[in-house]
Amino acid sequence: MIDPLQASLSIASSGLEAQSARIRVVSENMANSESTGATAGAAPYARKTITFEGEMSRAVGAELVKVKNIGTDRTPFRIEHDPGNPAADQNGDVKLPNVNVLVEMADMREANRSYEANLQILKQTQGLVSMTIDLLKG
């Protein structure tokens, strides 16, 4: 049997890790939003996606969150006519990543808010635990 407050701390901590993985994926997408292929006509950087799943932890006795899969977005690449680009094919078309910077920004905001929410849980729980321990003092 584990203390529910202790379990909340572990769960919120797993949430922090999951959201930081999400932020990592977003920053990867942002940084590579203009990365073209290495050779002529090659496929550019494909946007990465991240999914989460619940994971029953026996040690904690509660459902933690973990990264389920980091996959790639299958939406078609943007095509731009730029014959001077080294990655351009015979027609002078360059494939650009299927990354929409606005979507990534929104995703980052969401991850940020989620992270803050988990931090708040950690803070509140920690406060409750130390207040309880303080009962023994004085």
Added chain:
Amino acid sequence: MIPAIGPILSAVDPSSALDVVTKGATGASASTPTDFGQMLTQVATDAVSSLQKGEATAISGVQGKASVQQVVEAVMNAQENLQTAIAIRDKLVAAYQEVSRMAI
């Protein structure tokens, strides 16, 4: 129940003189009867082991092997265990002194 207290309190023999201190807090039946000194030793050992774990995680965090979240969690855990151990020790030592000051 605070996890650091649970096993310690349930380790105390409920038929001993410390019954007053532990009464109500122990749900489980006591397994092995231990004396006051052994219990304090156990409190200290638990605190030290969780402190060591927190320290090890902090070091691997500095080395880049553990995430900030893991380091914070381990250190917070260690701090909490140490606070619990100190609070229990203070309380129990006070109770012990109270007994020793008893007028005979």
